[in-house]
Amino acid sequence: MIYVKFNRTHYIEDVKSSMNGQEVILGGWVEDLRKMGKMTFLTLRDVTGITQIILTDDIIKSTEDITRQSVVRITGKIQDTRARDFECEIKASEINLLAKAIHPLPIDPIGRLESHIDNRLNSRALDMRNQKTASIFKIRHHTLAALRKSFIEKKFIEITTPKIIGSASEGGANLFSLDYFGKQAYLAQSPQLYKEQMTIGLERVFEISSFYRAEKSHTGRHLSEFTSIDMESAFMSYTDVMDVLEDLVVSTFKYVSENCKKEQETIGNKTIIPNNPFKRITYSHALEELNKKDAKLEFGDDLLDSHLRILGEIYPEFYFLTDWPLKIKPFYISEKEDNAELSESFDLQFGYLELSSGGTRLHNPEKIKMRLSEQNLDPAKFSEHLQAFDWGMPPHAGWGLGLERLLTVIIGIDNVREVILYPRDPERLKP
Numbered sequence: 001m002i003y004v005k006f007n008r009t010h011y012i013e014d015v016k017s018s019m020n021g022q023e024v025i026l027g028g029w030v031e032d033l034r035k036m037g038k039m040t041f042l043t044l045r046d047v048t049g050i051t052q053i054i055l056t057d058d059i060i061k062s063t064e065d066i067t068r069q070s071v072v073r074i075t076g077k078i079q080d081t082r083a084r085d086f087e088c089e090i091k092a093s094e095i096n097l098l099a100k101a102i103h104p105l106p107i108d109p110i111g112r113l114e115s116h117i118d119n120r121l122n123s124r125a126l127d128m129r130n131q132k133t134a135s136i137f138k139i140r141h142h143t144l145a146a147l148r149k150s151f152i153e154k155k156f157i158e159i160t161t162p163k164i165i166g167s168a169s170e171g172g173a174n175l176f177s178l179d180y181f182g183k184q185a186y187l188a189q190s191p192q193l194y195k196e197q198m199t200i201g202l203e204r205v206f207e208i209s210s211f212y213r214a215e216k217s218h219t220g221r222h223l224s225e226f227t228s229i230d231m232e233s234a235f236m237s238y239t240d241v242m243d244v245l246e247d248l249v250v251s252t253f254k255y256v257s258e259n260c261k262k263e264q265e266t267i268g269n270k271t272i273i274p275n276n277p278f279k280r281i282t283y284s285h286a287l288e289e290l291n292k293k294d295a296k297l298e299f300g301d302d303l304l305d306s307h308l309r310i311l312g313e314i315y316p317e318f319y320f321l322t323d324w325p326l327k328i329k330p331f332y333i334s335e336k337e338d339n340a341e342l343s344e345s346f347d348l349q350f351g352y353l354e355l356s357s358g359g360t361r362l363h364n365p366e367k368i369k370m371r372l373s374e375q376n377l378d379p380a381k382f383s384e385h386l387q388a389f390d391w392g393m394p395p396h397a398g399w400g401l402g403l404e405r406l407l408t409v410i411i412g413i414d415n416v417r418e419v420i421l422y423p424r425d426p427e428r429l430k431p
């Protein structure tokens with residue numbers, strides 16, 4: 001193999017017919033290779049697009065070494081093309097093979113032969129050469145950019161909280177534990193306690209990070225390691241943070257619709273901007289609707305997947321489910337002022353799918369201790385968190401939104417494993 005100093009002059013999308021006659025150096029992967037008489041037609045792809053390269057016999061004696069998906073560097077001049085799919089083509093004066101791809105590859109990266117998701121995940125780097133997969137991750141990139149942009153416009157400050165923690169942030173269940181220099185430690189389930197504490201000084205904070213749930217769930221919406229988009233704000237209540245969430249969701253869809261047309265088209269989807277305001281349905285109202293359909297639910301019952309499926313048929317778009325019974329909510333959620341059985345809490349749903357949950361937080365430490373005990377959690381284990389409440393904790397509210405679940409809605413697919421690079425679930429720890 002020849003070592004060539006890599007000095008690419010252009011991305012493929014920047015090569016235009018108006019540049020006819022100009023010499024360019026391109027780098028990319030061989031998508032297709034066809035020998036026709038004295039000429040070889042090579043289609044070259046880089047991250048921005050695809051173009052046609054014309055190789056004459058004096059440039060390439062044999063195509064044997066250059067397998068599909070090999071990495072090549074092409075030097076050549078731009079010229080007009082007769083090919084319908086391209087604006088122009090490159091007549092090569094030199095081709096260098098930089099890395100040869102084995103044949104056959106474990107999956108077809110062009111996607112002509114559909115591969116099972118498990119095979120694609122086992123060869124994830126190669127799967128990124130599939131334009132559908134690459135489009136999903138470009139949309140993920142733009143979604144994150146949109147969310148950050150909206151948070152910053154609303155004066156939120158980005159924080160990063162610890163992922164190795166000494167006690168549970170969300171209660172005792174679903175914790176991965178690990179040995180930390182001989183001490184018991186856990187992987188954080190959410191930034192809950194830290195983000196609340198940060199409202200003392202920074203007032204409005206957000207975090208976008210991986211968090212961990214040791215749930216043995218085998219569904220298209222559960223991961224052991226997922227990306228949570230979290231916010232917390234001083235001087236806001238649950239209705240204020242619902243407004244923030246609604247605004248963020250709508251502006252993210254608008255941003256994706258403006259910036260990811262090509263990617264959505266490749267996936268075979270279209271961004272549909274959600275209608276707002278989103279409906280706000282109380283838990284009690286949802287219970288009535290469900291009981292009309294024979295669900296036989298009583299006040300205080302949690303809504304199971306089967307119940308959410310029924311609600312999803314009644315409300316197929318975005319809606320908030322609000323005012324849940326206090327006793328089924330985490331210890332940090334505040335009760336309603338006028339009814340202590342209810343809480344100032346909400347879930348954001350898309351049809352049956354829960355995308356986010358949040359609420360107004362308790363900010364009286366005595367009440368928090370009571371709630372911890374009621375939930376069989378030891379207040380002593382939360383002492384570092386509780387002391388912050390003696391330092392001038394403002395009233396505050398916030399939410400957590402699952403990035404992968406949101407992406408399944410944006411992209412119109414139903415498995416979170418498609419939208420995270422290397423999913424972790426009860427069966428999958430590698431690659």
Ligand code: AMO
Nearest residue numbers: 190192213222223226355356357358398399400402
């Ligand atoms: P909750 O536990 O409801 O709330 O999580 C918030 C959102 O995170 C996403 N999510 C998941 N996504 C994929 N796989 C999982 N295993 C998983 N678990 C959760 C969901 C969910 O709606 N601290 C609170 C939020 C708050 O009140 O600020 C919390 O973590 O989309």
